[in-house]
């Protein structure tokens with residue numbers, strides 16, 4: 001549960017976008033559908049009018065208190081003076097200036113206008129039982145117009161037109177004309193999204209034959225280095241021995257960054273002089289991994305998509321060379337995608353599928369983006385396994401992909 005909370009908090013930007021959108025859509029009901037509000041019996045009312053006012057209390061209490069008449073007169077005078085003083089005083093906060101602002105401060109300002117007046121909604125039974133028929137749950141009839149609005153909401157969360165259409169069409173099946181609350185819509189939406197994602201939620205497979213070679217590809221800045229560091233750390237924690245090869249030999253900064261991650265994870269990082277052949281480094285890394293009896297070899301690669309032909313050739317050469325040591329290598333080609341690029345991630349999968357043999361995905365930066373829906377589009381379009389998701393910059397911010405948890409977090413659903 002704590003884990004879900006964490007993911008939900010991390011995906012706040014995506015979920016809050018859908019959350020707010022759904023509230024607006026349901027609140028946007030055609031007046032002809034009224035009454036679109038169901039009243040639900042709730043826990044005993046907040047005793048707004050059950051709290052006796054101070055004056056009543058004082059009057060009730062007076063007879064029980066024996067006092068000297070002179071003392072009582074002095075006290076009465078003091079009380080009157082105090083009351084007059086109170087009425088004159090400007091009362092620090094504007095709280096009591098209007099009945100609206102006199103609501104208890106625990107109700108957030110945004111909710112104050114909508115806070116139902118308890119008096120009119122109280123039924124006879126409610127009064128007798130001291131209960132209120134609150135809160136009111138808004139509902140809206142699921143029709144074509146609402147479906148279109150839901151579609152637009154999902155497209156705005158970067159789910160893409162095709163996937164948004166599929167999700168809403170399945171949500172509508174057998175439910176057109178039914179009145180739905182925000183929570184019911186979220187549940188339907190979340191279940192539908194989870195259903196699409198279920199088949200692709202697969203952790204990185206581990207093979208008996210070692211070293212298992214994992215080639216990590218993706219455009220610059222997508223989070224390859226960080227993901228390699230996080231993966232190395234997790235495998236180390238699981239008792240596996242890991243070697244990293246800093247295959248982006250053109251960028252000194254990339255190599256240095258990988259060395260830092262290697263230190264954090266306690267894993268050796270093989271480097272080569274700037275500008276040297278990454279294929280030759282990959283070969284050396286294979287030799288070292290075999291000699292060390294390593295379980296895993298993680299190879300970082302360059303991500304300069306601007307020159308697709310060169311990158312394709314570079315990756316092909318790395319593969320050719322490591323196959324001299326193991327004809328089945330690389331055993332996995334992980335494509336790292338940055339969630340903040342939204343629909344661009346679709347194009348990146350297409351390109352990397354052309355230039356390498358992508359076997360699975362890691363999506364990074366799902367924290368702090370409102371574009372998390374792109375992962376649903378990727379699952380729907382390509383069906384490639386999603387091995388993990390990145391939800392932060394720290395070493396333990398790489399999580400296994402859980403479709404239902406992700407779908408709940410994306411839609412802001414509290415179960």
Ligand SMILES: Nc1nc2c(ncn2[C@@H]2O[C@H](COP(=O)(O)OP(=O)(O)OP(=O)(O)O)[C@@H](O)[C@H]2O)c(=O)[nH]1
Nearest residue numbers: 220221222223224225226254364365390391392393
């Ligand atoms: N918020 C967040 N930031 C991340 C995540 N993964 C990576 N980053 C950040 O994204 C930036 C780029 O990450 P890198 O790992 O350097 O990306 P790269 O693909 O190796 O990029 P190059 O080194 O340029 O090839 C860094 O500032 C990371 O800290 C994540 O899951 N969440």
